[in-house]
Amino acid sequence: MTAVDRCSDTTRDWVCEAVRIIEADANRSADTHLLPFPLPSSWNVQLYLKDESTHPTGSLKHRLARSLFLYALCNGWIVEGTPVIEASSGSTAVSEAYFARMLGLPFIAVMPHTTSAEKVELIERQGGTCHFVDEPGQIYEESRRLAVKLDGHYLDQFTNAERATDWRGNNNIAESIFEQLALELAPEPSWIVVGAGTGGTSATIGRYVRYRRLRTRLAVVDPENSVFFAAWRDDEPSLTSCAGSRIEGIGRPRVEPSFIGEVIDRMIKVPDAASLATIRFVEKVLGRRVGGSTGTNLWGAFQLVAELLATDCPGSVVTLLCDGGERYAHTYYDDAWLAARNLDLSPHQQVLDTFLTTGTWPATP
Structure with a gap:
């Protein structure tokens, strides 16, 4: 009988130490915060931001x-x-x-x-x-x-x-969200809203809520020039696009293998100008800058909050603050950059002002 070893003791020792180093780094890091977004208390709907910008490398x-x-x-x-x-x-x-x-x-x-x-x-x-x-x-x-x-x-x-993350728990983002909601008025949110880049986050959350037998629904927001929305709507996973997304971190010109459309309850297409109008709107409310994908997330979350209000359904909505706005000072927060791309934020700013004042959202076609 012939035996062949493919992994030496030295190799195995190195891998064990590498895993320990990564796990130790995670152990040193506190969980990210779940921040309430200020909405009128009379609405009886809560909105939360999972602030992923506080990770050591500053993002989700x-x-x-x-x-x-x-x-x-x-x-x-x-x-x-x-x-x-x-x-x-x-x-x-x-x-x-x-x-x-x-x-x-x-x-x-x-x-x-x-x-x-x-x-x-x-x-x-x-x-x-x-x-x-x-x-x-x-x-x-x-x-x-x-x-x-x-x-x-x-x-x-x-x-x-979608393969690398344990969607059943093990301190993934879904488990963290629900643990942090445990003492809130609506601990089982009506909606969780995320964007899709790889599709890994939406796959993890969508699987987790089913595994835990929760009624929370998952909405995925998609920017311009991304094919996720149309491919999901029309059930055409082979759909591609020549253009790339202007909202960094989300949107793809093809449907990536990690995008699991079957776990998604709704998709919302968001104009790029709406995403960028939202981050400037949010800066005034929160007193801090956030990245473009957070604007996309919040545009969708605001729409769902308005739907809950319109149907007199108390509850909560959760979305992600994916990264800070300091990375985008020369793009999304630069008026000259917007003008060069013919991005007019004013119509979307009016929608946001009306929403925060009245709780209403314009009808979508």
Whole structure:
């Protein structure tokens, strides 16, 4: 009989230590806050923001990056010295670079040449290297090519996001939300509202509420130039688009493998100008800036709050504050940037002002 060992004691020791390092980092980090958004008490509807900007790398993607690294380590795909590659120009790459540096691994983010200098700087500050391609659609294949060339591992957030997270619990975002709601007036919210980039967050929440036998419904908001909404509405998972989303972190030109449409109860298409009008509106209310995807989330959440009011249904709505607005000072908060893209916020600002004053929302076609 012939025996072949594929994993030495040294390799296994390194992997065990890598898992310990990541788990220790999680153990040092407090859970993110669930913040009440100020609405008139007479409405008898509560709105909450799960503030994911307080993670060490400043965004919701910190959870995903941790899960992807643990998934790859426990599958034997990452060992000592393995170059780690990801197709990302945004917050996911920032968070993954953080964990790669923690483990002493080289990290390469594959991104379009059009990626903002601010995002490149954030990735490089965490020790990552940025590798540029000419067209956004090239990031997937180039990531695979680099992984083969360098004998590395392609994390592939768009495929593995829904696989890497334990949707039954284990301190995932869904479990955290419901634990933090336990003492609120409406501990089982009527709606949870999220955007979709990989689709991993919506898959985790949608599965969790079914597993826990909860009546909470899941709404997914989708920005312009993203195919998720139309593909879900028309049941066409092969749908693609040539354009990319202007709302960083959500929206895709194709339906990613981690997007599980069957767990979603409603999808809401949100104009980009509405998302950006919302973040400026929210800055006045909260006294802080938030990112564009939070604006998309809140536009959908406000609409659902108005529906609860219109039907005289007390309850609560929860959405995510995905990241802070400091990353977007030269884009979403820059009037010249908006003008160059013909984004007129004023009609949407009027909708928001009317909502907060009267609790009503314009009828959608």
